[in-house]
Amino acid sequence: MNAIVIFFSHAGDNYAVGNIEVGNTKIVAEYISEITGADQFEIVTHKYDGMAYNPLIKLAKEEAQNGELPPYEGEVPNLSKYDVIFIGGPIWWGTYPQVMFTLFKDINLDGKTVIPFTTHEGSGLANCVSDVKKAFPKATVKHEFSIYGHEVRTGRAKVEKWLKSIAQE
Numbered sequence: 001m002n003a004i005v006i007f008f009s010h011a012g013d014n015y016a017v018g019n020i021e022v023g024n025t026k027i028v029a030e031y032i033s034e035i036t037g038a039d040q041f042e043i044v045t046h047k048y049d050g051m052a053y054n055p056l057i058k059l060a061k062e063e064a065q066n067g068e069l070p071p072y073e074g075e076v077p078n079l080s081k082y083d084v085i086f087i088g089g090p091i092w093w094g095t096y097p098q099v100m101f102t103l104f105k106d107i108n109l110d111g112k113t114v115i116p117f118t119t120h121e122g123s124g125l126a127n128c129v130s131d132v133k134k135a136f137p138k139a140t141v142k143h144e145f146s147i148y149g150h151e152v153r154t155g156r157a158k159v160e161k162w163l164k165s166i167a168q169e
């Protein structure tokens, strides 16, 4: 399969894992690429750089409540050559961070297979699957996966098991 992982991940001060150099979702994205050979596009914004956990929580809540669409850096690659698009991010207040929705507006995934995944601290997939379906009504959204953020560093086998189950279909 020709696949790409599009993801957002916030390094720095975070719940349950302390101050991390590499974000939890980024680690899962790396596993996916190592195991499947998928390309990657990381959604980057500098808006949250260096923020402590509590102010970040507050800001993210406001953004979600107001439906803000913060800009991201760089340009999304041409997605026409990909059949499978993994979309991953942390749960922030019940869904993906708002900056991911900014990107969703810029891409067309009609006819693609879209595989959402999340890292979280209790909410699982929360509203991500329905939000992805809403953003991409003409895509086939399936095979979703979630894993605790504090589990990812020791959780490669879980990711591998999920990917194997997809490959067997």
Ligand SMILES: Cc1cc2nc3c(=O)[nH]c(=O)nc-3n(C[C@H](O)[C@H](O)[C@H](O)COP(=O)(O)O)c2cc1C
Residues within 6 Å of the ligand: 008, 009, 010, 011, 014, 015, 022, 023, 024, 025, 026, 056, 057, 058, 060, 061, 089, 090, 091, 092, 093, 094, 095, 119, 120, 121, 122, 123, 124, 148, 149, 150
């Ligand atoms: C602003 C913010 C909001 C969060 N909201 C939730 C939430 O609603 N539910 C949940 O289970 N975890 C929540 N978390 C925890 C993250 O989803 C979890 O730590 C995730 O693994 C972070 O991934 P990252 O390191 O790739 O950014 C939140 C974390 C932050 C920073």
